Amino acid sequence: MTTIDDYQIGRYLGRGKYGLVYLARENKSGLVVALKVLYKQFILKERCEGQLRRELEIHTNLRHPNITRLYTWFQDATRIFLVLEYCSGGELYSYLTQFTRLPVRVVSKITHDVLAALQFAHKKSILHRDIKLENVLCSYSPELIESLKLKLSTNSLTDSQGPETPENLLQFTFKLSDFGWSVHHPGVAQKSVFNQSRRKTQCGTLDYLPPQLVLGQPYHSGCDIWSLGVMCYELIAGQPPFYHETLETTKANIAAVKFSYPEGMPDVAKDFIKKCLVKDQDKRATADELTKHQFVKLWESQ
Template sequence: MECNLLDCSNPAEDHITCDVCFIPKYCSERCRNTDSAFHSTSCRPHLYTLKDFTVAKDIKILGTGAYGEVQLVQKNDSKKLFAMKLYRKAYVSQIIPLKILFREISLHKTLKHPNIIRLYDHLEDRVKIYLILEYAEKGSLFDLIRKKIKLAEKEIWPIFTQICVGLNYLHMKNLLHRDLKPENLLINKDDVIKICDFGWSARGTEQRVTFCGTLDYMSPEMLNNRQQSFKVDIWALGILLYEMLHGTPPYRAKNPRDMMRMVAEGRYNIGAHVSNNARQLISLLLQEDPESRPPIIEILKTQWVQQFSEQKLKPGWQVRHPEHGEGTVKESIGLVYTISFQDNDIELIENDLIRMCTIIDQTGEIVYEQSLSIQVKSKLDPEKSNAKKSPLYNKLGIDTAGKACLKPTIKSARNSRNNSGNNSPVVNEPQESLEPTRKNPRLPRSPKVIEEVKRSQQLPSRRFVKQDFEGMNFSPEPTPVQNAKRGGTPKSSFLQRFKKSND
């Protein structure tokens, strides 16, 4: 593994690392000191060890992919369920340096929002990397669309607005998601939407022209290799809204060239069942010029959002904001409120106000007090969606209060979309225990075993390193076949393109 400092490519030493999180490895004390200021912004101590978890018996695999698999695990003491992503270091390192992966992991750990999937901790041994993630009991939005084909606008509204709120949080953090799609939107047992998979995410302050994501959701500027901004996520919101209304994206193409032609023509059919307000919102979001697409705050003011919104705050109510101090609710449009603080007026989203602030009504009674776990309940009809209650919840003692849950034992959406980079076959290995069989994490003392482990950990040399590493795909993709050569051509279309650029 290379030194964690981006400007250094020397081999890292295991003993020169961060004393708090033990994630970055450096070649020298000088590199560690140089990188300390950047690393301190995302450094978090470890919360768990591999011994703290046991693989769930009834549902072991939640998904599979190129880098490994996603397992359902249970914490031994609290019996709480988590999703554990496994990455094979040897395979991931063929695509990007591991230090880039570790930087993205550290970044994800800092994201704390009700509509963002939580990354609690990262663990590793000599062969694999383990991510301890929040578990979403009802699966993905893709599974819901696949079961119901089309969703009613009343069902779509809480889903869409929650995605907007979570996306706004990312944009406020100067982060672009760049791969927003139903497969990357999870639903927990309380119908709260969770944005996940930040593998293609990038910092908004940096210029990006990377060709990445899923073809059905790629924006025109991405297809044409133009500069990307937050507006690539706004385009994806329009595609997402269309797909929830119709059961399929507006543009279906086999390759980027055909997609560019279809997007340039701007022709897509909207069903007669779609309201005029929803039609206008789709047209507003799917504008070819990125500068013409509205920001999140303006989307939440549109007529379609107003049509189903029920204002929880009233003009004249007092607001105590942790940063801006005391203010008064002035007016509201849709889910956006104008708050008059001492210095100026600021527009804030309703969910963020309730989550972050103390709200006092005109009688002096506290209505909301930093409700960090605020939930926007969706009106999903489990009966119509043919949802079934998983027997796992009864065996593990989870109370679902009689609510039906979508079956979580889903495969990754390998066959759901063309050109998504997840269409290759996968080889799953049985893995009952998370803890390595040997007690000592160091290499065994037997010379024969040492040679076998070394051969299994040899990494291919790279003559060229891609510069735009921020497009790391965290979503699991199919692992290579056991008999395949290490230097063979990757089966993913995106990896093939990357392989050619290296050669």
């Protein structure tokens, strides 16, 4: 039976919704992982046992190059440990903060990778429901990590070896992570499926919500496509399309699909975003359709 003694614990990486994340190495294989530590007392207090169980069931069975791996999980009397793929480049959000906005070719690569993950998940009738910059992780190749002799006690690769220019982000593979809000639903997910406490605990996700969730209507996999369009826009423009200082105006903008494209945004990017940000979710492009769009191929052609 797996225990915490099977791992060498390294430095602190960050805080998740329900716990802390550390760099770790499995003693037997030498595999470097991200170890998420969840405290049972907090899980019970927040009444999210069912949500955690669903995340474990869904994420464990998702194996795709653009989805972070959940290798395994185990527990002791007070904690639950999730053994996750370590993405040494960190969160995509940190690079938008660093560079303010990203080149269209780089955004094409990011969109290509996240879309591939969504296409895979949607074919398995899985909705992610929390697409945002913080949930897209950047991964160097295993060969590069080995060549840099990654050690548990050192800073992350992004501290010393991270991209100095936004164009260098093309060296990453981008991976969808955090399936804490995901759900397996073969049909249309009803409002009751969506945990309404989310808006109380994660106000920042409002910018990514589609009209259906803002208006309390039934929704399906199109919710992820809408969020992908918002993310694509934000990476190019530097801020979300429906952003306003007040929550109510932001909601109104989303419900009315009221936004404008920044000057200089290429037509191919506008067209991709337009196909994602369609109010009627049944007329919104699907992941399968969007994989054929010229925008997601742009990064390969230059």
